[in-house]
Amino acid sequence: MRRLFFAATALAAALPAHAEWTGKSEAGLVFASGNTNTETANARINMKYETDKWKNTVGGAALYASDENGKTANRWQTFGELGWKFTERNFLFGAGRYEEDEFSGFEYQTTLSGGVGRRFMDRPNTTMVGTVGAGYKFFETRSSFDPVTGELIEAGRSDSEVVFRGTLDFEHKLTATTSITNKFITESGSDNTFMQNDISLQVKMTDVLALAVGYGVRHNSSPPPEFKKTDTLTTINLVYDIK
Template sequence: MAAVVVAPAHAEWKGQGQAGIVFARGNTDTDTANVKLEMAKEAASWTHKFGVAALRAATSGDKTAERYEGMWQSDYKISERDYYWGGVRYEDDRFSGFDYQATATTGYGRKFINTDDTKFVGEVGVGYRRLKTVAQIGPPFIASETSGDAILRGFLGYETKLTDTTSLIDKFTVEAGSDNTFMSNVFALQVKMNEAFALSLGFDVRYNTDPPAGKKKSDTLTTVNLVYAF
């Protein structure tokens, strides 16, 4: 009798894309639009996560905001709750005073709560950051500077279902180094309209402890987005 072996199906990428209006306050005081894409794929002991985002605005024909972000992270499961991770992040924010901030980090993560309704994870790690400031035309003229430093990275992620159609999501990230400490908190309240679409009310805070001269330390975004899950 011949044995029949059924190969496991390949894991597929799942995620969500969203777009909507933005009210930006801080280094960029304007109303504009944003887009964001987040995807994840689980395969055996690995989980891969990918994300990109863009923010653009113009007032009276003059560009007032332009930011692009990208990230990749791979997690390797060592138990049902614990995992090792490694990732990279790149940010190009033309109006923050930084030409770019790029990081590569690795560390340990734990799923403190992992139920169908609530998920709470924490991550801690170390890595390297490269950043470049934007030259200031002046007066006075300030030349751009490029530097690199070792960093500590921390992350907390929380998601819970308040009702069958309403979810609360919060993600906090910190990258601390000698040149600058970057912190970001992304909060969202999502209400499902059907299996594919949802409305999301978000509030994002970004903070740099040592921004270039003439730039504010914090920026906030208030967003109302249409979300498509796939």
């Protein structure tokens, strides 16, 4: 969580004063004590700067959870995309993503990519934007051990591969105060395919504050032995519009 806070602070300090950046930040906390002691925290920030020719986005996310036995989740990621519009609906992009996840089987995953995108729908209440491209992924896997004997099953390794990258972002306003968003990304290579889908229902309470209920699914097709392929996350967050 501290890494995401420091990264967001540094990003805000580096933004040009004249640039009209807008975005959203959200966070949620859960603490339980008594028969069980648990702590859960998640935070996200997404910033966007758009002109007639450019659409640039940067952001980050973090997740932490623990119980009586120790940490059960510890993940953070940063991402950014630079887009140049060559027609009203079509654009070229360059993107980067970095993440560390202590419980995914990967020490880190870094992807640099580029390609083309299109704004398929651009209505007052509905937008849908997709991209396709290719890039290069660098990653390091964690060592896996037998849960009974503790013997090493597979040693961690560093590797890289060419990947196909695709995204699809959808947003629809159900009412003046309620909206639904869905963000999908996939990075597919010969060694592993990473997919993530996040859907969120947001209800505005004021001009800048909203309550959001979200559900996310993350999938790695080939994690190291003893690590699960799929993780899910349900969140209830307070959202703040940055205008």
